[in-house]
Amino acid sequence: VNAYDGVVAxxxxxxxxxxxxxxxxxxxxxxxxxxxxxxxxxGPPVLVALMDEPQRFRQLGRxxxxxxxxxxxxxxxxxxxxxxxxxxxxxxxxxxxxxDLTELGRSTATQLYSLICHVEQSMPAVLHAxxxxxxxxxxxx
Amino acid sequence: VNAYDGVVAxxxxxxxxxxxxxxxxxxxxxxxxxxxxxxxxxGPPVLVALMDEPQRFRQLGRxxxxxxxxxxxxxxxxxxxxxxxxxxxxxxxxxxxxxDLTELGRSTATQLYSLICHVEQSMPAVLHAxxxxxxxxxxxx
Numbered sequence: 711v712n713a714y715d716g717v718v719a720x721x722x723x724x725x726x727x728x729x730x731x732x733x734x735x736x737x738x739x740x741x742x743x744x745x746x747x748x749x750x751x752x753g754p755p756v757l758v759a760l761m762d763e764p765q766r767f768r769q770l771g772r773x774x775x776x777x778x779x780x781x782x783x784x785x786x787x788x789x790x791x792x793x794x795x796x797x798x799x800x801x802x803x804x805x806x807x808x809x810d811l812t813e814l815g816r817s818t819a820t821q822l823y824s825l826i827c828h829v830e831q832s833m834p835a836v837l838h839a840x841x842x843x844x845x846x847x848x849x850x851x
Numbered sequence: 852v853n854a855y856d857g858v859v860a861x862x863x864x865x866x867x868x869x870x871x872x873x874x875x876x877x878x879x880x881x882x883x884x885x886x887x888x889x890x891x892x893x894g895p896p897v898l899v900a901l902m903d904e905p906q907r908f909r910q911l912g913r914x915x916x917x918x919x920x921x922x923x924x925x926x927x928x929x930x931x932x933x934x935x936x937x938x939x940x941x942x943x944x945x946x947x948x949x950x951d952l953t954e955l956g957r958s959t960a961t962q963l964y965s966l967i968c969h970v971e972q973s974m975p976a977v978l979h980a981x982x983x984x985x986x987x988x989x990x991x992x
Contacts, residue, residue, distance in 0.1 A: 732971040735896040737917065741974045745967065749890035755876040776878065793980025814976055821966045826886065828962045830873040833882045835955055839934025 744792055752785045757819040764810035885933055893918055893926045898960040905951035
């Protein structure tokens with residue numbers, strides 16, 4: 711428990727929603743690592759791509775523009791370890807492995823997707839604010 | 852429009868929620884920069900801290916553990932430019948400046964906070980999955 715943790719936990723009103731003493735905004739908490747998997751460079755596009763259907767490694771790689779095999783492998787492995795993604799081997803020959811969201815992965819992806827959509831929907835207002843900010847700045851300089 | 856953008860936009864079923872052609876998962880889209888402000892190292896703790904009440908710069912600095920003046924200043928400036936945070940100067944002497952969420956900032960912070968709470972609430976299941984993953988790995992090596 712560091713200073714931020716203590717102060718925020720005592721002060722803010724939202725705390726009833728946070729069980730078990732996990733604090734994803736606090737350094738060293740394991741929940742922070744999971745949040746970082748979700749908000750890093752490749753986590754969001756991989757999770758969102760998996761929302762549609764189970765996919766093979768190469769399908770996913772084509773879907774997520776710009777991702778290398780190595781990064782896709784690392785991203786999937788982290789999500790698999792976190793229990794958000796599962797590898798499913800189908801019977802048959804040659805065997806086929808699909809990556810799918812677990813129930814936990816789907817609920818998490820849905821939350822993340824909701825944030826992403828909110829950002830996208832906010833963009834007209836954001837661009838307007840950015841223009842106003844920039845024009846104020848250039849007027850005073 | 853790059854490959855990922857095109858493929859995902861056509862294929863996935865969630866697209867009706869995404870207006871105006873902003874794609875926060877696509878390189879070069881301005882919405883991506885905003886998402887990065889929200890998911891970077893300091894964006895989440897600063898936004899969540901502001902959910903409770905307007906705060907002065909130094910209050911915020913004490914609240915967000917480990918943040919430097921420079922990073923707090925940069926984070927607030929980015930959010931102000933995006934239209935998520937507003938500086939309010941109160942009358943009186945010495946004048947007092949508070950940082951507060953705009954309406955857009957509050958709705959965005961609420962979405963982000965919802966994701967954070969979801970991650971924290973999922974941690975028992977995540978830790979369980981991580982242990983199972985690690986023990987399978989060590990058993991096969």
